[in-house]
Amino acid sequence: MKTPTIRVRKLLAAMSPREKLGQMTQLSPEFFIPHPETHSTGPLQSLGIQAEDLPRIGSVLNAFRPSVLRELQVRHLEEDPHQIPLLFMADVIHGARTVYPIPLALASSFNPQLLAKASALAAGETRQLGIRVTFAPMADLVRDPRWGRVMESSGEDPYLNRVMSRASVQGFHQGWASKEQALRLPRPGLASCVKHFAAYGAAEAGREYNTVELSRLTLQQAYLEGYRGALEAGAELVMTAFNTFEQVPCTGNAYLMRQVLREQLGFDGVLITDYAAVAELIHHGVAADGREAARLALDAGVDIEMMSANFINYGEGLLEQGALSLARLDESVARILTLKEDLGLFDDPWSGIPEAVSDQQVFAGFNQGERGKSSRATALEAAAGSMVLLQKGRALPLPPQTRLGLAGPFASTPDILGGWSLSAGADTVTVADGLRQEMAAGQLAALSLGLDGMDPDQPLAGPGLTAGFAQTPTIYAARVTDAQLLTQAQACFADCDIVLLTLGERQELTGEGSSKTDLNLTPYQLQLLRVLGQLGKPLVAVVFSGRPLLLQTVAQTCDSLVQAWFPGCQGGLALAQLLTGQRDFSGRLPISFPLAVGQLPLYYNQLNTGRPYEPDQGETRFVSRYLDQGNDPLYPFGFGLSYYRPELHDLRLERMSAARDLKDLAQQTPADTACLKVTVNVLNPHQRAATETVQLYIRDLVARVSRPVRELKRFTQLTIPAGSQQMLSFILTRADLAYYDSNLQQRVDDGEFDIMVGTSSADHLSQRIHLTF
Known part of the structure; x- marks a missing residue:
């Protein structure tokens, strides 16, 4: 533990135990700001907190209005005899006033530098509100898209998760400030709280807050990587997860928090729970009451x-x-x-909390000057880099002078920001607005608000779902026949050459508390798709x-298909x-797209099994396969198309001499352990520049434990000028080839490795090499 300074030691000596326990408690703003109708019977009473305890509270959750932050800090410093300031923390997930693509979309960019830039700009805006800590990034590995919080993740791959989590923290730390602001804000960035420790993304059946059943080996091999990346970048806080691990809730799990987080990963910062997670130890059945719940969490190191x-x-x-020592406190x-x-x-x-200006003036200032320009430009770059072209036919790029028809529920709505958006969407560029801006006058020939993918007769909605987006076909009450809809569509789009159909799910139905058993489009959207296809x-x-x-079904019906995610305010x-071809698609999938829900959880880096299914074997029954569906996804991890794609040729492997006397792989530098140089020729045969994300995968063919059929170890995105080529090199180290054995010891073995370099997890060049260490 970091040695406390003289100031901290003096405060510890002067504070009473209750004052210390107050510092260890975080509440939301409504606990501090009296309301005549709720103050006496509301928040304080619900948690059993006494009014005299409020000056002892150490931090505040999700206060976003600068005027509220200033009022809270003023009152607190007047009442706290030790003058210990409040610390304001908030969920700033993918932007503040400027909303960037959701984290899953940003992972699709395969561009950590772009993510870091977006995070820095988001931190700059957030600091102007007086907030000092963001509850981001979410570094949970996710292999089941039924789980709603997949939108906050970087997807299914441990290495990508680690790289993007590291970049996110680096960006938050950097922040952004103008020259004038830098004089007032010597620390323009945010502290970062990585979440949720650990394995929250592995909830059984993708059901929110559900049990996690995971071995310690799988935790080490895959699920810790995202947290490692954030901690490598210096994340100051870690948040505990809601789930259990080995049937012990994470918030009270001493093995996870002390042995893994503190000792193995070396974390020495602040450990904070998720919302009411200590109280939830009672519901988990490991604590009989609040006293036992507090003891378990404190023993775990919260x-x-x-x-x-x-x-x-x-x-x-x-x-x-x-049951609790003062030293532990x-x-x-x-x-x-x-x-x-x-x-x-x-x-x-008061650092960062504006004085003498209204909240509206603060918010308006975000869109002005150098920062506003940079934020919008980065939001545009991030949105473009995140969208994935899944299928390309003759319709794209849209030919000049094309008369385009536009339909579907997302044609003209600003609700394309995604969950956890702090902005209401007033500054969002809608699909219709973007097309009007980029196409010649008259090219957007028809915009149908009637054929919008939402049942005009308001179908019945399922429990907790929004009318118009009912997810259960059995309760859908369609009142428009295909023939009626076709007649409307023919009239609406008679003068159009191409029809652009926007589809998807409401942004309110993603994020926390948004698990689903059905990943299909709504019945009316499928009907609209079917009719427009005619x-x-x-x-x-x-x-x-x-x-x-x-x-x-969408892919089979359409000429071309784009996965736009929730792309943010410039989407x-x-x-x-x-x-229109002004930009080319460069996004690649950070998560596999299933053919059927029954394939889930689905991920490319699976183990081989003892009876692997090989498609060229024909209809062999007694292998690891489904009777009614293939094993492969509709679209695999790393997949994405572009208008102009380079070609990969001439894969070469070169052994390198690595130091052999270093025992602890975690303490070795890449220079110490470089063991393999991988080169490939990237050729652009087109008459314009082409961008590709080149991905390097490995397979360890024989090890002490079964290893994945493929593992991503490197990737790089490069743009090749027209008609030229470039030799691309990757260096693999011993750590890249290492794994954890059944004793949870990291090791690397002599033997054969498959080295694969390509454009997705399913499309690559491959060579086999024997390596000796």
């Missing part, structure tokens, strides 16, 4: 309890009974005070979603520039 009050309500009793409080000191709060508790005109489909949906403009 420093801050979010939105429940078991620490402050029961901590003094635990001290008196000897001081350990947590020292970390919290050290974080506040490192962020400069003791010297300037027009005899090329049909281009664009899908907006926060997860992979079942798109086989409509980015899409228009891509469809």
